[in-house]
Amino acid sequence: MKLAITGPAIPNIPWQPKPAGTPDVVWRYDANPVIGRRPLPRVTGIYNSAVVPFGGKFIGVFRTEGMDRVPHLHVGRSPDGLKWTFEPKPINFHCEDEEVKRHEYAYDPRVTPIDGVYYVTWCNGYHGPTIGIARTTDFVHFEQLENAFLPYNRNGVLFPRKFGGKFLMLSRPSDTGHTPFGDIFVSESPDLVYWGRHRHVMSRGGPWFQGTKVGAGPSPIETSEGWLLFYHAVTTTCNGYVYSMSAVLLDVDQPWKVIARCNQAMLNPEAPYELTGFVPGVCFPVGCLCDAATGRIAIYYGAADTVSALCFCQAQEIVEFVKTNSL
Ligand code: BMA
Numbered sequence: 001m002k003l004a005i006t007g008p009a010i011p012n013i014p015w016q017p018k019p020a021g022t023p024d025v026v027w028r029y030d031a032n033p034v035i036g037r038r039p040l041p042r043v044t045g046i047y048n049s050a051v052v053p054f055g056g057k058f059i060g061v062f063r064t065e066g067m068d069r070v071p072h073l074h075v076g077r078s079p080d081g082l083k084w085t086f087e088p089k090p091i092n093f094h095c096e097d098e099e100v101k102r103h104e105y106a107y108d109p110r111v112t113p114i115d116g117v118y119y120v121t122w123c124n125g126y127h128g129p130t131i132g133i134a135r136t137t138d139f140v141h142f143e144q145l146e147n148a149f150l151p152y153n154r155n156g157v158l159f160p161r162k163f164g165g166k167f168l169m170l171s172r173p174s175d176t177g178h179t180p181f182g183d184i185f186v187s188e189s190p191d192l193v194y195w196g197r198h199r200h201v202m203s204r205g206g207p208w209f210q211g212t213k214v215g216a217g218p219s220p221i222e223t224s225e226g227w228l229l230f231y232h233a234v235t236t237t238c239n240g241y242v243y244s245m246s247a248v249l250l251d252v253d254q255p256w257k258v259i260a261r262c263n264q265a266m267l268n269p270e271a272p273y274e275l276t277g278f279v280p281g282v283c284f285p286v287g288c289l290c291d292a293a294t295g296r297i298a299i300y301y302g303a304a305d306t307v308s309a310l311c312f313c314q315a316q317e318i319v320e321f322v323k324t325n326s327l
Contacts (some may be wrong), residue, residue: 003316006222007160009293010053014081016312025321026245026266026299026313029255031082033307034300036155040074040086042066046259047302050111051081051287052118059290060287061109061120062086063302071107073122075139075295081298082290082310093134093144098144103132105152108286112169114220119192121148121156121169128176131156131169133192145192153182155215155232159255160222166190168255170201170216170229178241182213184231186256187280188319199256202248204234208327209244212236217245218288218299225319226250226259230285230299233265243282244268245301247322260292266318267301268310277304288313 018027019060037045043064051060058078064086065071072090095101112119112185117135120142124132128151134144148156148169151254155172162168172182183203187195204213210233220227226249233246244265251257269281295315303309 001225001316001320003295003319005290005292005295005315006159007290007292008053010289010296011290011293012056012080013053013289013291013294013296014298014310015296018314019311024266025317026311028068028271029310029312032271032309033303034082034310035084035308037307039084040064040088044069045306046076046086047308048108048284048286049076049300049302049308050109050120051289052111052113053289054139058289060084060300061091061111061122062308063107063109064090070105073106073120082230082322091134091142093142095144097146101144102126106132108155108284110157110219110286112116112160113160114160114162119158121158123154123156126151128152129174131152131171131192135192139290148189148192148195149173149187152179154179155180157216157219159227160219162251163188163255167192169195171286172213172215179212180236182215182234184214184216201250201256202258202261207263209233209235209268210246212241217301220250220255221297221315222252222287222313223243223249223319225323226252226316227255228319228322230288237281239281241281242269243284245283245285245299247318249319249322260323262322263325265313266313266321269304271303271309273307273309274303277306279305283309297298 049062109122284302
């Protein structure tokens with residue numbers, strides 16, 4: 001099988017080859033964390049954040065947390081995907097409807113380019129968590145749209161193209177707290193305002209690593225073997241939740257149909273910066289770059305709800321691994 005990827009070539013994608021002797025299909029950047037503690041004055045961490053190629057460089061929407069621990073979204077820029085500078089002020093979303101604009105907090109942003117427009121989806125506080133949506137073309141002006149769903153919902157992730165003229169978004173219905181359950185669904189919209197035709201994609205359960213909940217990670221990557229979706233998988237231990245990363249292949253035309261789903265984690269909290277922090281034991285993938293020319297993938301993930309880390313993999317190897325080690 002020779003995998004083909006639909007997407008941009010990113011010749012300057014951040015990359016390190018797999019270290020010799022590594023038994024895993026995903027390996028860490030050796031200078032992690034890529035964004036360390038206290039990245040801005042009075043900010044205790046930037047993590048669970050999204051990155052896209054932009055004008056030959058990289059840009060993203062980042063989750064910050066101040067000393068009050070309320071999360072906000074900031075724009076960040078980088079020449080190489082490794083060294084980042086951040087806007088000191090949160091994104092000022094423009095919205096004519098004061099009721100929609102009135103968000104209480106914002107976290108875990110994803111950024112998805114569709115037809116030249118960049119869509120930001122995030123967990124938006126509106127009487128509990130729901131999915132906020134905004135769009136931008138320049139990362140300076142952001143137009144906030146209607147919240148996609150009724151509360152309570154998290155991990156809203158758009159597909160990077162339309163299906164028969166309609167947008168598709170993955171999401172995970174939840175509760176107001178640290179939700180002890182979670183399955184992934186997909187919903188359709190003609191206009192990013194009205195959402196319906198909800199379909200079940202996949203549930204928690206099966207092997208223990210994903211026994212508690214699952215949630216979509218970065219926007220899916222279109223390949224000749226289906227949509228490659230990295231997701232976070234959560235297990236419950238006597239010390240609380242542990243978040244790892246795995247992957248699933250979804251049908252190209254009907255992405256609520258699972259083609260193959262990995263039966264194990266690909267990245268487990270093991271490194272010191274994943275095990276020490278505000279929430280120890282968390283690897284939370286949110287941003288992903290994929291170079292369609294080489295199949296190189298760089299995934300940005302939040303580590304321990306404190307710092308941002310980077311890991312790498314090869315699309316072909318990941319797809320083969322998912323198909324060979326499928327539930
Ligand atoms: C989830 C979200 C994530 C966080 C994770 C681990 O419910 O709040 O932002 O990384 O918990 O604390």
